Amino acid sequence: MNENRALDAFAALSQETRLRIVRLLVTAGPEGLSAGTIGEAMDSASSSRMSFHLGHLEQAGLVESRREGRSIIYSAALSTLAGLIEFLMRDCCQGHPEVCNPAMAALSSCCEPTKGTAHG
Amino acid sequence: MNENRALDAFAALSQETRLRIVRLLVTAGPEGLSAGTIGEAMDSASSSRMSFHLGHLEQAGLVESRREGRSIIYSAALSTLAGLIEFLMRDCCQGHPEVCNPAMAALSSCCEPTKGTAHG
DNA sequence: TCAATATCTCAAGAATCGTTGAGATATTGG
DNA sequence: CCAATATCTCAACGATTCTTGAGATATTGA
Numbered sequence: 001m002n003e004n005r006a007l008d009a010f011a012a013l014s015q016e017t018r019l020r021i022v023r024l025l026v027t028a029g030p031e032g033l034s035a036g037t038i039g040e041a042m043d044s045a046s047s048s049r050m051s052f053h054l055g056h057l058e059q060a061g062l063v064e065s066r067r068e069g070r071s072i073i074y075s076a077a078l079s080t081l082a083g084l085i086e087f088l089m090r091d092c093c094q095g096h097p098e099v100c101n102p103a104m105a106a107l108s109s110c111c112e113p114t115k116g117t118a119h120g
Numbered sequence: 121m122n123e124n125r126a127l128d129a130f131a132a133l134s135q136e137t138r139l140r141i142v143r144l145l146v147t148a149g150p151e152g153l154s155a156g157t158i159g160e161a162m163d164s165a166s167s168s169r170m171s172f173h174l175g176h177l178e179q180a181g182l183v184e185s186r187r188e189g190r191s192i193i194y195s196a197a198l199s200t201l202a203g204l205i206e207f208l209m210r211d212c213c214q215g216h217p218e219v220c221n222p223a224m225a226a227l228s229s230c231c232e233p234t235k236g237t238a239h240g
Numbered sequence: 241t242c243a244a245t246a247t248c249t250c251a252a253g254a255a256t257c258g259t260t261g262a263g264a265t266a267t268t269g270g
Numbered sequence: 271c272c273a274a275t276a277t278c279t280c281a282a283c284g285a286t287t288c289t290t291g292a293g294a295t296a297t298t299g300a
Contacts, residue, residue, distance in 0.1 A: 007134055026209060027211040027214065035246075049290080081208065081223055082223040088143070092147065135257085169259065171279080190275060191276065192276080
């Protein structure tokens with residue numbers, strides 16, 4: 001993750017429809033959902049609007065797509081989300097891990113912690 | 121954290137100067153930095169531009185300010201950053217913690233893990 | 241090939257955002 | 271009060287972004 005990719009990702013996440021799409025795909029897991037299914041889950045979604053937003057998210061690296069028959073299936077790019085978190089919080093500790101523990105707690109309330117070392 | 125606050129936060133983070141300010145303040149820690157010091161760290165920073173961006177970040181809840189004499193000191197609002205991460209990754213596991221472990225690993229490479237339960 | 245389905249591409253107008261420069265407000269010390 | 275310092279507010283212009291609607295492309299089955 002570098003600054004320009006982070007800026008693209010945050011810009012992509014700062015729009016209501018796109019943020020909803022990403023959160024929907026995060027909960028949908030690796031199997032993902034078709035463009036049409038995603039559109040049905042959004043209010044007032046024209047096909048061109050969905051295409052615009054899904055393309056924007058893919059360009060930003062936040063979602064990935066694959067074709068399955070007539071449908072295009074989108075799924076969340078969790079490694080980009082992880083990179084974004086790491087980029088934002090990089091060097092947050094400075095030897096005082098308690099400073100950024102709120103962010104850790106937020107994630108560990110969702111996920112089993114993995115082993116890691118504090119660099120501060 | 122709710123959707124509107126998350127949208128405001130991501131919009132605030134999607135601009136180069138503001139993202140740099142937040143990252144600078146994250147590394148600066150709880151003591152924070154004055155508006156003038158932050159401006160000096162940015163390229164081509166007019167005072168009105170700094171004021172605009174710092175106000176934008178404060179409005180979005182990403183930074184906090186306090187007056188000290190003639191200076192206004194800004195610091196990162198780590199609890200908002202944590203809330204943002206939690207909002208984005210909520211329900212990412214669905215019983216399969218390995219799905220969102222990349223995000224956990226990103227943070228635990230910075231911070232000592234805290235105790236938490238997987239809800240998946 | 242033809243029709244149906246699913247999705248994407250493109251152009252134009254409306255809305256939003258960032259920069260600039262002038263001036264206003266708050267604090268400090270004489 | 272006055273001057274110096276630090277920061278904020280406001281209006282206007284240019285740039286970017288979102289939505290819409292028409293039409294194009296890709297896949298499937300008869």
